[in-house]
Amino acid sequence: MxxxxxxxxxxxxxxxxxxxxxxxxxxxxxxxxxxxxxxxxxxxxxxxxxxxxxxxxxxxxxxxxxxxxxxxxxxxxxxxxxxxxxxxxxxxxxxxxxxxxxxxxxxxxxxxxxxxxxxxxxxxxxxxxxxxxxxxxxxxxxxxxxxxxxxxxxxxxxxxxxxxxxxxxxxxxxxxxxxxxxxxxxxxxxxxxxxxxxxxxxxxxxxxxxxxxxxxxxxxxxxxxxxxxxxxxxxxxxxRDLESFYARDFKDLSEAETAMEVKDLTCEGTFEHISFCVRKGEILGFAGLVGAGRSEIMESIFGARPYQSGEVVLNGKKVSFENPMQAIKAGIALVPEDRKKQGLVLGNSVAFNLTLASLRFYMNGIAISEKKKKTVIDSYFEKLRIKAASSEIEAGSLSGGNQQKVVLGKWLATKPDVLILDEPTRGVDVNAKFELYSVINELAKEGIAIIMVSSELPEIINMCDNVCVVREGRLTGFLSKDELSQEEIMKYAAGGVEA
Ligand SMILES: Nc1ncnc2c1ncn2[C@@H]1O[C@H](COP(=O)(O)OP(=O)(O)O)[C@@H](O)[C@H]1O
Ligand SMILES: [Mg+2]
Structure with missing residues (x-):
């Protein structure tokens, strides 16, 4: 020393x-x-x-x-x-x-x-x-x-x-x-x-x-x-020990059906030749350094960013969305990284936010079924263990972790087959992280195909079945659970430089 x-x-x-x-x-x-x-x-x-x-x-x-x-x-x-x-x-x-x-x-x-x-x-x-x-x-x-x-x-x-x-x-x-x-x-x-x-x-x-x-x-x-x-x-x-912190029940996915396949997706200047597939019940990680283009890839799949070539196949059918509304209808949800900007109306109630993306499910003709809506609100309020006195409280008054749960609930209410999570635990405290992980695990168990973009390697390593590594808009590595280590990921993420 x-x-x-x-x-x-x-x-x-x-x-x-x-x-x-x-x-x-x-x-x-x-x-x-x-x-x-x-x-x-x-x-x-x-x-x-x-x-x-x-x-x-x-x-x-x-x-x-x-x-x-x-x-x-x-x-x-x-x-x-x-x-x-x-x-x-x-x-x-x-x-x-x-x-x-x-x-x-x-x-x-x-x-x-x-x-x-x-x-x-x-x-x-x-x-x-x-x-x-x-x-x-x-x-x-x-x-x-x-x-x-x-x-x-x-x-x-x-x-x-x-x-x-x-x-x-x-x-x-x-x-x-x-x-x-x-x-x-x-x-x-x-x-x-x-x-x-x-x-x-x-x-x-x-x-x-x-x-x-x-x-x-x-x-x-x-x-x-x-x-x-x-x-x-x-x-x-x-x-606490990681086994209980990252509450993930891994299971054999060899028989699992493909939920979504992405083939050769290219958005010039942003990302190129992106191909991968995600199965029902799988958590597929997207690792890489900040700015590698992971969020942009997800936005394109979700219809929020145009791409020049390649295709997205959802439940066996080729799809292409002009806007996120179409993607949501088809069964894709994206929980964005910056929940304050994109995910949540802070001045409105938790209840309002929970039903924001799924309103069309409660329609009777052109009227909204308040009863159906209430059931949805109550069920997600409980399922996600949102800590607030009631669902009528302003979303902006909740802690970061609870805000993130509301955003998650909002998208789950759309009943997605594919759930894309972009940095799901950024800026939330340890306890909220722990709860989010257990919710994510439950969702995978229910058969939802989950894509998790994260810059936090431990979260990727401990939660994912497989991991795509992105560097400068290209897929540089694909690692399965037993190949996952921070050194391996960094090698692909930083371009051959051993961490
Ligand atoms: N000026 C302050 N008054 C009261 N509580 C504070 C103040 N500054 C920090 N805290 C509390 O102290 C704890 C540590 O905060 P902080 O040092 O900012 O954490 P970190 O930088 O590790 O995220 C937090 O619980 C925070 O709410
Ligand atoms: Mg600080």
Missing amino acids: GQTVLEMTGIKKSFSGFYALDGIDFSLELGEVHALLGENGAGKSTLIKVLGGIYQPDCGTIRIEGREVKVRNVTEARGNGIGIIHQEIVLVPYLTVAQNLFLGREIIKHGTVDMAETNRRATEMIASLGVNIRADAMVEDLTIAQQQMVEIVKAVSFDGRIIVMDEPTSSLSNEEVEQLFEIIARLKEKKVSIIYISHRMEELFCISDRVTVIRDGAYVGTRKTSETNANELVAMMVG
């Missing part, structure tokens, strides 16, 4: 009696990328806010290069060489990149800000990390990824020797993630130490040296990345 640059011990932080952090230990070596892993709500951001001087801990110590320090505010954090890229970006949108980089430490000449010099130095700073962004660009015109990079440049420019990135890839595309990883590699070369926060596992194996897992505000353990695997880390994150 190298030299320890940071040591946090016994950190506790409570909010009105509730312990968000209940005794966390964390240490960081010089030039190391140390991942901090934990489910949503585990306390990752809170720990980092303690380090960054945004919160004061109730107890515990912080040592930097062996010296105990108190970090009372952001300025003191900077003074200690700590730079944090928070989950919420805090650049000023209507200023330029250079102005943001020098905010609060403006270069003054003859009583005014020397813009030429500001731009010159900013350009230098940006170039030193190999970033390709103009110093005079307005921040509001930058992509989220570019804004993040500006934040990184800024953190380093304050002589940041400890850089913290809180869930940096949550809204980045594949290509942007690669750029970020290049910057991280460059920072390592400069002996900057990095705390990399994530609840997504696949990327940790690409970039981290060690991983520390926390759960419910408590320290669980630290592993060398090269000596652990996704299953061990998930077990640490969720705190």
Whole structure:
């Protein structure tokens, strides 16, 4: 082990009696990328806010290069060489990149800000990390990824020797993630130490040296990345054995009927030559890096995105949909990734949302049978164990996990033969994940053919019968259950690079 640059011990932080952090230990070596892993709500951001001087801990110590320090505010954090890229970006949108980089430490000449010099130095700073962004660009015109990079440049420019990135890839595309990883590699070369926060596992194996897992505000353990695997880390994150967490009853599918077959589907510039089939009762996974084109493939099957060639065969009949309504009628449902944008009307009731996609089933002529509708609402409310006082409550007031259950219920009410789930558990907590898995398992047992697009490898590995791996719009691998491992998947997903 190298030299320890940071040591946090016994950190506790409570909010009105509730312990968000209940005794966390964390240490960081010089030039190391140390991942901090934990489910949503585990306390990752809170720990980092303690380090960054945004919160004061109730107890515990912080040592930097062996010296105990108190970090009372952001300025003191900077003074200690700590730079944090928070989950919420805090650049000023209507200023330029250079102005943001020098905010609060403006270069003054003859009583005014020397813009030429500001731009010159900013350009230098940006170039030193190999970033390709103009110093005079307005921040509001930058992509989220570019804004993040500006934040990184800024953190380093304050002589940041400890850089913290809180869930940096949550809204980045594949290509942007690669750029970020290049910057991280460059920072390592400069002996900057990095705390990399994530609840997504696949990327940790690409970039981290060690991983520390926390759960419910408590320290669980630290592993060398090269000596652990996704299953061990998930077990640490969720705190129970995986067999019971991923409640999947696998059965022999060799006799199962084909529900849907996709042949040579091509949407130029987006995906090409996609062929696969999914059987009744099967869960077919779609793995790949963010931006690989998996969602787009599903949208095309669902009639939400045109394709140039290829065909979809559903229950033995060739189909092609001009819009999702036709796909739903034919028996396909798609639960989209971004439930807030596409899946749910947050201002309306749970009941309204549950019946939104299946209204035509309750029609008597042109009138709606309220009785039929009520039966459907009650049955899904119960079946999905939606936690709300009643189905009349606004969907927007539910937790992420329960919102996701409502979206799932909405599509199940259409009685699909093929159910496509796009990142079904993203952004929901451990307990909701556990419940979603058991619901998904029940649906497969009922004979629904399920396609599960997911970037979370443990979920793919533990829930799926077979897995298609997509890279840059092409199917690069097909793995059956007993061939599944995170290394195998990453090999196909990242293009031959062993994780
Ligand atoms: N300012 C706050 N006031 C009250 N509770 C908070 C506050 N910040 C975080 N929490 C709670 O502390 C827990 C940990 O949150 P957080 O650190 O954001 O988790 P993570 O970043 O791991 O998802 C959560 O239960 C959250 O609701
Ligand atoms: Mg967080």
